[in-house]
Amino acid sequence: MSVPEELHYTAEHEWVAISGSTASVGITDHAQRALGDVVFVSAPAPGAKVTAGEPCGEVESTKSVSDLYSPVDGEVTEVNAEIDDDPGLVNSDPYGAGWLFKISLAEGDGDGELPPGLLSADEYTALTAESGS
Amino acid sequence: MTDHAITDPATTAPATTAPRRTPLTQVHEQLGATLTDFAGWLMPLRYGSETAEHQAVRTAAGLFDLSHMGELMVSGPQAGAALDYALVGNLTALRPGRARYTMICAADGGVLDDLIVYRLADTEFLVVANAANAAAVAALLTDRAAGMNAAVADRTSDYALIAIQGPRCADILGPLTDASLGDVKYYASYPATVAGAPVLLARTGYTGEDGFEIFARPQDAEDIWATLSKAGADHGLVPAGLAARDTLRLEAGMPLFGSELGPGMTPFDAGLGRVVKFDKPGDFVGRAALAERAQAAPERTLVGLVGQSRRVPRHGYSVLWDGAACGTVTSGAPSPTLGAPIAMAYVTPAVAEEAVTEAAAARQDAGRLAVDVRGRAEPARLVPLPFYRRPA
Numbered sequence: 001m002s003v004p005e006e007l008h009y010t011a012e013h014e015w016v017a018i019s020g021s022t023a024s025v026g027i028t029d030h031a032q033r034a035l036g037d038v039v040f041v042s043a044p045a046p047g048a049k050v051t052a053g054e055p056c057g058e059v060e061s062t063k064s065v066s067d068l069y070s071p072v073d074g075e076v077t078e079v080n081a082e083i084d085d086d087p088g089l090v091n092s093d094p095y096g097a098g099w100l101f102k103i104s105l106a107e108g109d110g111d112g113e114l115p116p117g118l119l120s121a122d123e124y125t126a127l128t129a130e131s132g133s
Numbered sequence: 134m135t136d137h138a139i140t141d142p143a144t145t146a147p148a149t150t151a152p153r154r155t156p157l158t159q160v161h162e163q164l165g166a167t168l169t170d171f172a173g174w175l176m177p178l179r180y181g182s183e184t185a186e187h188q189a190v191r192t193a194a195g196l197f198d199l200s201h202m203g204e205l206m207v208s209g210p211q212a213g214a215a216l217d218y219a220l221v222g223n224l225t226a227l228r229p230g231r232a233r234y235t236m237i238c239a240a241d242g243g244v245l246d247d248l249i250v251y252r253l254a255d256t257e258f259l260v261v262a263n264a265a266n267a268a269a270v271a272a273l274l275t276d277r278a279a280g281m282n283a284a285v286a287d288r289t290s291d292y293a294l295i296a297i298q299g300p301r302c303a304d305i306l307g308p309l310t311d312a313s314l315g316d317v318k319y320y321a322s323y324p325a326t327v328a329g330a331p332v333l334l335a336r337t338g339y340t341g342e343d344g345f346e347i348f349a350r351p352q353d354a355e356d357i358w359a360t361l362s363k364a365g366a367d368h369g370l371v372p373a374g375l376a377a378r379d380t381l382r383l384e385a386g387m388p389l390f391g392s393e394l395g396p397g398m399t400p401f402d403a404g405l406g407r408v409v410k411f412d413k414p415g416d417f418v419g420r421a422a423l424a425e426r427a428q429a430a431p432e433r434t435l436v437g438l439v440g441q442s443r444r445v446p447r448h449g450y451s452v453l454w455d456g457a458a459c460g461t462v463t464s465g466a467p468s469p470t471l472g473a474p475i476a477m478a479y480v481t482p483a484v485a486e487e488a489v490t491e492a493a494a495a496r497q498d499a500g501r502l503a504v505d506v507r508g509r510a511e512p513a514r515l516v517p518l519p520f521y522r523r524p525a
Contacts, residue, residue, distance in 0.1 A: 039467040040443040
């Protein structure tokens with residue numbers, strides 16, 4: 001299972017990459033493996049305000065559907081249009097071409113300080129090891 | 134991300150002990166399968182992409198480990214009579230070498246399991262039960278055979294069950310067996326050899342494709358699996374897990390115990406009243422209740438739905454007609470073959486009529502039928518079952 005060092009994670013199995021005041025969000029390799037083939041992602045629309053820890057979309061796979069949570073507070077600026085045509089990108093490249101949406105961080109979150117509640121790669125690895133998978 | 138924990142209700146049992154391993158579990162582990170506790174057995178959910186496994190079965194072939202299924206042997210001079218009393222089918226009428234799809238019902242007509250019964254000899258029947266129900270069915274058969282000259286034995290541990298399913302299955306299996314596959318009819322079984330090992334070879338399955346099920350000795354399972362895998366690779370055969378098996382059977386409109394079938398439903402509810410043989414001699418458990426049910430107007434009808442959005446109707450979701458609940462989804466999944474969400478659902482007969490009337494199309498176009506997918510009404514269309522029928 002892949003858990004890139006440079007990313008941050010949530011306990012709900014999203015990853016977030018923060019660059020300046022922009023956060024890119026996707027689901028982790030662990031999550032896509034657990035879900036199986038992703039067939040549809042409903043991501044928040046550009047302009048939507050999202051709140052850390054609140055559901056903001058859903059991921060459908062063959063066997064299940066899962067809520068998607070925003071890892072941070074902010075406003076959605078961009079949604080990965082490729083996912084609509086090829087949801088399998090979430091499985092084949094969860095940290096790359098399978099990214100889901102981008103958020104402009106809320107005031108005060110773009111000042112170099114990490115938004116609260118995010119996990120490091122080590123913490124996330126430990127979390128998924130605890131769950132036994 | 135949190136999972137809405139969609140599970141197969143029939144198979145979700147509290148894990149009190151470690152799940153049982155099949156004779157092939159180690160092979161699945163070596164193949165890197167995602168394993169899951171299914172009805173108390175550690176089973177492969179998928180090896181890679183379940184969609185690719187599904188499509189391989191539709192276009193080439195798939196190899197399944199079904200060793201979790203229950204094998205119950207009923208033998209003795211009155212074995213047939215005992216099954217005629219215990220089950221809704223007419224098993225004494227079954228010729229040796231043939232098989233029947235049948236059910237075991239409660240006195241009130243509720244379905245306790247759906248079964249395939251193979252008559253191996255005049256006095257010997259192999260009853261294949263769902264894994265979650267195998268012990269209960271064995272106990273019921275024993276009870277119902279009381280006083281008759283017939284013995285019931287749970288032989289599940291004595292069998293590995295390997296299925297090879299898909300249009301190329303006969304091409305793959307043919308050179309590896311002494312059986313002449315052209316003579317093995319659908320729902321027939323023969324003692325044969327596969328990869329040199331003695332097996333019971335049956336032309337049955339749960340995928341909507343041509344296929345064989347191989348009942349083998351546990352010690353031969355790995356060799357048979359390896360031989361079929363190697364021979365099948367050139368034909369596009371892949372190992373396929375339970376996730377693909379579920380979408381394959383759903384496309385084929387085949388009921389799953391715990392979803393379309395259960396103690397609260399009779400065979401008639403599922404549109405399978407034909408499996409109840411009222412004309413067989415003697416009484417059988419559930420006869421009176423089922424006879425009444427056969428005469429009564431149905432309370433609900435099993436139908437097929439095709440979702441018109443990409444959000445998938447799942448087990449337990451409400452079916453809506455003009456916004457009011459008119460039924461419940463029993464199984465739903467994204468269909469790899471149709472490229473859209475599909476579902477089976479029980480709906481009121483009045484709504485089910487919409488599937489067959491000319492005027493229905495226009496009404497359906499008006500979006501009156503929908504499924505409540507987590508709080509949002511997603512339009513759906515009623516379609517005749519099955520969703521998929523293999524090319525003749």
